[in-house]
Amino acid sequence: MSENSKWDRVERILRASRTEDVVHHPSENWQHNLMTAVRARKSEPSRFDLVATKLAWQLSAGSLLFSALLRAYLALFPTVSTVQLSTWSFLGGGGF
Amino acid sequence: MINQSQTVERATAPNSSEDEHLIIQRILEGEVDAFEVLVNRNRDQVFGIVTRHVELQDIEDVAQNVFLKAYDSLASYREEAPFQHWLSRIAIRTCQDYWRARSRIKEVGVGEEELRVVDALASFDNFTEHEAAQGAREVTRWAFARLSADDRMLVSLRYVDGRSEQEAASLLGWSISQVKSRGFRARKYLQREFEKLLRRNET
Numbered sequence: 500m501s502e503n504s505k506w507d508r509v510e511r512i513l514r515a516s517r518t519e520d521v522v523h524h525p526s527e528n529w530q531h532n533l534m535t536a537v538r539a540r541k542s543e544p545s546r547f548d549l550v551a552t553k554l555a556w557q558l559s560a561g562s563l564l565f566s567a568l569l570r571a572y573l574a575l576f577p578t579v580s581t582v583q584l585s586t587w588s589f590l591g592g593g594g595f
Numbered sequence: 596m597i598n599q600s601q602t603v604e605r606a607t608a609p610n611s612s613e614d615e616h617l618i619i620q621r622i623l624e625g626e627v628d629a630f631e632v633l634v635n636r637n638r639d640q641v642f643g644i645v646t647r648h649v650e651l652q653d654i655e656d657v658a659q660n661v662f663l664k665a666y667d668s669l670a671s672y673r674e675e676a677p678f679q680h681w682l683s684r685i686a687i688r689t690c691q692d693y694w695r696a697r698s699r700i701k702e703v704g705v706g707e708e709e710l711r712v713v714d715a716l717a718s719f720d721n722f723t724e725h726e727a728a729q730g731a732r733e734v735t736r737w738a739f740a741r742l743s744a745d746d747r748m749l750v751s752l753r754y755v756d757g758r759s760e761q762e763a764a765s766l767l768g769w770s771i772s773q774v775k776s777r778g779f780r781a782r783k784y785l786q787r788e789f790e791k792l793l794r795r796n797e798t
Contacts, residue, residue, distance in 0.1 A: 516755060
């Protein structure tokens with residue numbers, strides 16, 4: 500038997516298995532359950548919101564820590580040059 | 596002949612895609628109940644796809660996942676393609692995920708009857724159309740259990756649903772060449788498995 504006719508036989512079986520005429524009717528509760536799940540999703544913060552909040556919190560905590568360290572450094576070494584402070588200011592630092 | 600009232604009705608009928616656009620906007624603005632309109636309109640289409648691609652007992656769960664995924668990613672829907680097509684892609688990929696989660700399931704046994712059906716289909720049907728379809732479903736289930744989730748979906752779309760290479764590529768999010776090469780490999784593999792099945796039947 501040729502390769503093509505071997506495949507034809509397989510394809511015939513696959514085609515015969517098609518369940519075109521089978522219509523599945525969802526149970527009565529299906530749509531109610533779906534909409535309940537959708538509404539529950541709406542009331543939950545999205546994953547994006549959670550990640551954004553966490554990131555903002557980490558950035559803010561990091562910034563506070565850095566600022567505190569710099570203040571400590573300046574307290575210990577009050578002779579820090581104007582160039583160093585200008586660089587800090589240029590880089591977006593503040594609070595001094 | 597079209598009468599005047601029919602013409603007026605047709606002219607004032609809402610444009611479905613325009614209407615869909617408004618519904619999607621309402622959902623994105625927080626009117627979650629408007630999603631039910633989309634569910635009502637597309638439920639049969641989603642169930643039609645899911646029914647053909649997953650086990651009977653899991654149809655409702657998978658169909659629910661399809662709509663939840665659609666809801667979650669509604670903001671990413673671009674109206675370049677019709678909404679129904681976008682939803683079909685989600686449905687196909689959800690079915691793919693379903694099979695991935697199950698990995699290669701345990702071998703589905705083939706009973707005497709299915710073996711007879713294979714034999715009959717190989718040497719022209721001796722059964723009625725209904726009997727042949729029942730048996731073919733069992734045999735296909737047995738064969739598909741040997742394929743990976745991706746190959747299973749591809750073979751199902753191409754050779755059970757009769758979709759073109761382009762349609763399968765679009766629904767699976769693959770390139771045409773991927774569809775061709777994977778399709779070729781899956782065909783060869785299935786052919787070998789069916790030959791083994793027939794040999795088992797002969798011995």
